[in-house]
Amino acid sequence: xxxTILVKGASLYGATTADLLLRDGVxxxxxxxxxxxxxxxxDADGLVALPGLVDLHTHLxxxxxxxxxxILTGSxxxxxxxxxxxxxxxxxxxxxxxxxAAERVLDLGRAAGLVDVHPVGAVTRGLGGEELAELGLMHxxxxxxxxxxxxxxxxxxxxxxxxxxxYVKAFGGVVSQHSQDPSLAGxxxxxxxxxxxxxxxxPGWPGVAEEVIVARDVMLARHTGSRVHVAHASxxxxxxxxxxxxxQGIDVTAEVTPHHLLLTTDLLAGYDxxxxxxPPLRPQEDVDALRAAxxxxxxxxxxxxxxxxxxxxxxxxxVDAAFGMLGLETALPVVASVMVDSGLMTWTxxxxxxxxxxxxxxxxxxxxxxxxxxxxxxxxxxxxxxPLTVDRDASVSLSRNNxxxxxxxxxxxxxxxxRGVPTVLDGALV
Amino acid sequence: MRKHLLSIDDLSVDDVTTLxxxxxxxxxxxxxxxxxxxxxxxxxxxxxxxxxxxRTRSSFEIAGKWLSADTINIAAKGSSASKGESLRxxxxxxxxxxxxxxxxxxxxxxxxxxxxxxxxxxVVNAGDGTxxxxxxxxxDAYTLQRRFGGPGSLAGRHVAIVGDLTHSRVFRSNVLxxxxxxxxxxxxxxxxxxxxxxxxxxxxxxxxxxxxxxEVLPKADAVMMLRVQRERMSGGYFPSxxxxxxxxxxxxxxxxxxxxxxxxxxxGPMNRGLEIAADAADAAQSAVLEQVSAGVxxxxxxxxxxxxxxxxx
Numbered sequence: 001x002x003x004t005i006l007v008k009g010a011s012l013y014g015a016t017t018a019d020l021l022l023r024d025g026v027x028x029x030x031x032x033x034x035x036x037x038x039x040x041x042x043d044a045d046g047l048v049a050l051p052g053l054v055d056l057h058t059h060l061x062x063x064x065x066x067x068x069x070x071i072l073t074g075s076x077x078x079x080x081x082x083x084x085x086x087x088x089x090x091x092x093x094x095x096x097x098x099x100x101a102a103e104r105v106l107d108l109g110r111a112a113g114l115v116d117v118h119p120v121g122a123v124t125r126g127l128g129g130e131e132l133a134e135l136g137l138m139h140x141x142x143x144x145x146x147x148x149x150x151x152x153x154x155x156x157x158x159x160x161x162x163x164x165x166x167y168v169k170a171f172g173g174v175v176s177q178h179s180q181d182p183s184l185a186g187x188x189x190x191x192x193x194x195x196x197x198x199x200x201x202x203p204g205w206p207g208v209a210e211e212v213i214v215a216r217d218v219m220l221a222r223h224t225g226s227r228v229h230v231a232h233a234s235x236x237x238x239x240x241x242x243x244x245x246x247x248q249g250i251d252v253t254a255e256v257t258p259h260h261l262l263l264t265t266d267l268l269a270g271y272d273x274x275x276x277x278x279p280p281l282r283p284q285e286d287v288d289a290l291r292a293a294x295x296x297x298x299x300x301x302x303x304x305x306x307x308x309x310x311x312x313x314x315x316x317x318x319v320d321a322a323f324g325m326l327g328l329e330t331a332l333p334v335v336a337s338v339m340v341d342s343g344l345m346t347w348t349x350x351x352x353x354x355x356x357x358x359x360x361x362x363x364x365x366x367x368x369x370x371x372x373x374x375x376x377x378x379x380x381x382x383x384x385x386x387p388l389t390v391d392r393d394a395s396v397s398l399s400r401n402n403x404x405x406x407x408x409x410x411x412x413x414x415x416x417x418x419r420g421v422p423t424v425l426d427g428a429l430v
Numbered sequence: 431m432r433k434h435l436l437s438i439d440d441l442s443v444d445d446v447t448t449l450x451x452x453x454x455x456x457x458x459x460x461x462x463x464x465x466x467x468x469x470x471x472x473x474x475x476x477x478x479x480x481x482x483x484x485r486t487r488s489s490f491e492i493a494g495k496w497l498s499a500d501t502i503n504i505a506a507k508g509s510s511a512s513k514g515e516s517l518r519x520x521x522x523x524x525x526x527x528x529x530x531x532x533x534x535x536x537x538x539x540x541x542x543x544x545x546x547x548x549x550x551x552x553v554v555n556a557g558d559g560t561x562x563x564x565x566x567x568x569x570d571a572y573t574l575q576r577r578f579g580g581p582g583s584l585a586g587r588h589v590a591i592v593g594d595l596t597h598s599r600v601f602r603s604n605v606l607x608x609x610x611x612x613x614x615x616x617x618x619x620x621x622x623x624x625x626x627x628x629x630x631x632x633x634x635x636x637x638x639x640x641x642x643x644x645e646v647l648p649k650a651d652a653v654m655m656l657r658v659q660r661e662r663m664s665g666g667y668f669p670s671x672x673x674x675x676x677x678x679x680x681x682x683x684x685x686x687x688x689x690x691x692x693x694x695x696x697x698g699p700m701n702r703g704l705e706i707a708a709d710a711a712d713a714a715q716s717a718v719l720e721q722v723s724a725g726v727x728x729x730x731x732x733x734x735x736x737x738x739x740x741x742x743x
Contacts, residue, residue, distance in 0.1 A: 193626045193627075194626055194627045195629075195630050195631050196627070197626050198596075198625030198626040198627045198628055199602070199631055200539055200561060201539035201559050201560035201562070201602060202539050202540070202559075202561075204626050206626075271539070271544055312516040312518075312519070315519070316518075316538075317517050317536060317537075317538030317540065317541040317559075318538060318539065318540045318541075318544070319538045319539065319559070320517070320538055
């Protein structure tokens with residue numbers, strides 16, 4: 001059983017100050033001046049309380065690449081970042097394309113016990129893009145898989161995508177699409193196609209390779225009456241398509257990563273594979289469009305695409321190095337810098353895009369709930385007055401491919417609570 | 431000069447002048463019966479080639495040997511990624527043997543720069559993917575300058591660079607060097623073989639672009655033809671070899687448009703009949719073999735200045 005904890009003087013959503021009494025995993029009382037009798041007291045003076053963050057998009061690498069990350073270390077990084085639930089992508093080895101594989105991820109997550117780890121199921125067997133994986137069996141398993149994705153690869157065949165969208169309607173599933181037309185942006189494409197790719201001689205990854213798939217998928221969603229989710233939206237053109245689709249009433253949601261909200265393609269000028277990510281970093285115009293779209297609701301959620309890699313997998317020539325960057329520990333500080341400090345969003349908005357909306361997209365019960373009496377005590381305390389200077393060697397992730405190293409970001413995570421139990425206090429794992 | 435030669439951007443006009451002066455002296459050595467200079471005796475140069483090459487590798491090898499360096503070739507074809515070894519490990523292993531200079535050819539853009547960040551030795555970029563090939567540009571400019579009458583003679587000359595610009599490291603290095611030396615450069619290719627974003631880039635660097643070779647040729651003081659790989663057709667870059675030649679080849683008809691003194695350059699290997707007609711390749715005004723000969727002199731100058739410091743040869 002968890003202790004009774006009194007969190008004193010937190011600023012709920014950065015708006016109203018209140019105490020939170022946590023008992024039996026729920027918010028037993030919420031209000032000013034609560035009695036601390038019998039409770040362990042956590043001083044939250046000056047700290048903003050938000051519902052525990054929910055990440056629609058992580059790569060925890062287990063099973064298969066436990067040298068880069070495990071479900072335990074990924075859970076630790078998530079907790080340090082203020083998350084209470086993460087979705088673990090299916091591109092592990094073996095791929096999460098069966099009920100058994102999904103339950104294994106669920107169980108390892110429960111054993112770690114720091115965040116709720118929900119497996120994402122593969123859309124197609126072995127991420128092969130041809131035959132549907134056992135979507136229904138994964139949903140019927142103990143893991144209750146609801147989000148399906150071949151992430152890392154695009155479900156490129158329109159017929160397969162159509163069938164997947166239709167099939168998961170039976171149980172309220174959603175397909176999260178890695179939008180990359182493989183003919184327009186092949187496996188070596190690694191730099192936003194533009195002046196910089198031309199000068200550097202790097203294979204271009206044009207924005208249109210994403211946009212044509214997003215456009216196709218929203219039309220398929222309209223045709224089938226299904227729901228589609230756009231993973232890691234990265235271009236202004238994608239934002240335009242999403243805005244149009246939502247105006248038509250098409251059931252589409254979209255996420256953006258912290259790195260696409262702040263980092264730009266010019267960072268590739270030194271050929272440092274730390275900045276190699278898929279989709280690639282884009283120019284400032286795209287970054288600006290993504291920020292505006294997140295603020296106005298065209299983009300629904302922030303998701304990290306946390307992608308740990310062993311050091312040697314990044315120490316190749318740029319085109320040969322692995323795609324991806326760390327993100328769990330820095331997501332909230334980045335969003336604080338980019339969206340809150342800039343005045344584009346309030347903390348209530350942050351709670352929406354990093355907690356309640358992603359929880360709703362993934363159909364997670366007990367996550368993303370408001371900070372109200374009776375709700376599960378999943379929340380994070382953020383210090384908006386304590387910028388975070390990122391040191392990659394201070395990370396609890398097993399990997400060091402951290403594009404934020406040396407940067408100072410707008411806020412830091414002080415404490416995280418999962419069902420009333422602190423997983424992080426004073427910025428460190430409990 | 432700096433410690434490495436990775437890009438034309440590493441060089442100032444003074445550096446280029448110095449290199450060309452030294453190259454001219456080295457060029458004279460080439461015609462002696464005894465070609466060896468003692469300048470780099472006891473120094474070790476490794477030609478680390480991750481990609482097939484005959485002319486560049488042998489040119490660097492001869493250059494090193496004529497300077498009395500111990501020159502060793504290592505062919506490391508096939509990406510180290512596929513062998514499970516990182517590029518960094520491969521390079522550190524070789525550097526640990528005790529090397530003064532690494533001459534690196536790699537199919538990936540940026541590889542030479544990355545290598546230079548990992549090792550203490552001097553690194554010479556002998557071609558990195560579709561990024562740069564600075565020694566080729568230096569030998570091209572040196573060849574043209576000799577044709578035009580020596581130091582300073584490139585200023586105001588109009589050079590046309592024609593072919594597969596997208597995939598050409600020769601183009602990327604040449605456009606930087608020729609503009610630095612005051613030449614007016616026009617690059618010519620069909621739109622599919624123009625590098626992305628070339629519009630803003632060309633304005634910044636100061637060169638012109640064209641899709642029309644016949645408009646550019648009459649005003650050219652020199653023509654540089656680039657190799658076009660036949661594989662590009664399957665990538666949809668152009669429909670057929672025949673159509674490419676009609677649009678962008680230096681054909682016999684186009685040769686007549688050129689003045690008799692206009693040098694024709696090609697970095698090789700040539701696709702005779704595709705981007706360059708035999709008549710043009712073998713014309714009296716062709717500079718192709720002069721380029722090869724100048725290549726050794728330029729590479730001697732590069733190795734000399736990187737390894738022997740500022741002493742005179």
